[in-house]
Amino acid sequence: MSTNQTLRGFATISYWADDMEAAKAWYSELLGSAPYFERSGPDGQLVYAEFRLGDYQHELGLIDRRFAPACASAAPGGAIIYWHVDDIDATLNKLKAMGAEEYEPLVHRGEGFITASVTDPFGNVLGIMYNSHYLEMLHSRIQGKFVQ
Template identity: 40%
Template structure:
């Protein structure tokens, strides 16, 4: 059997034009401190995956949306909006009990949320 070339998602990078403000917002949103914190990059461990904040990255319209797994999409969506995110797409049941939603963080990045009762690590 051929070895699989992809091991899985590792890192998602979001633009952080104001690194201090972006870091503060994600620290609150994730209820977690970054594990890597330098003037050129901030990294958070989110369930074994990395969310990186890059002050040199540019928010690209129409960019790929990454969906972060959540256990309770309604609660997490309201939490992010209360922290200053703006609703991008409301919660949708996309079938078989799977729900998705997206928000724009205060810095313009689109953040996806997915509640998928069938996906387990």
């Protein structure tokens, strides 16, 4: 049996935007920090902005919609990645106050698991979740008990 894991962990999520400057400003306000990396196209316009966030410094990349795959839908839907949040009610309220629209309301999925999702002003689905297992894994890593 192989010891290599097929899926090692979340590396990057890409969100598409028609207005990159507006998307960069919106996510900078939401996250409380500016992107750590940006790239401009040949015309000098911003085409990519990348943020590092969270306990594991995951990447959130904003990409000019002109570079989306040909089959990509402009409508929200499909898979939802959920970001762990400590206060899901406050985070959902903040997102909606910033102009995001509710995609799925708060859903209590069992003890220690609550989800919700919104559509950001650029058409991307942003999932949020309070996840007790995430916290357990985080605490075990901090305490040095995590085994790969």
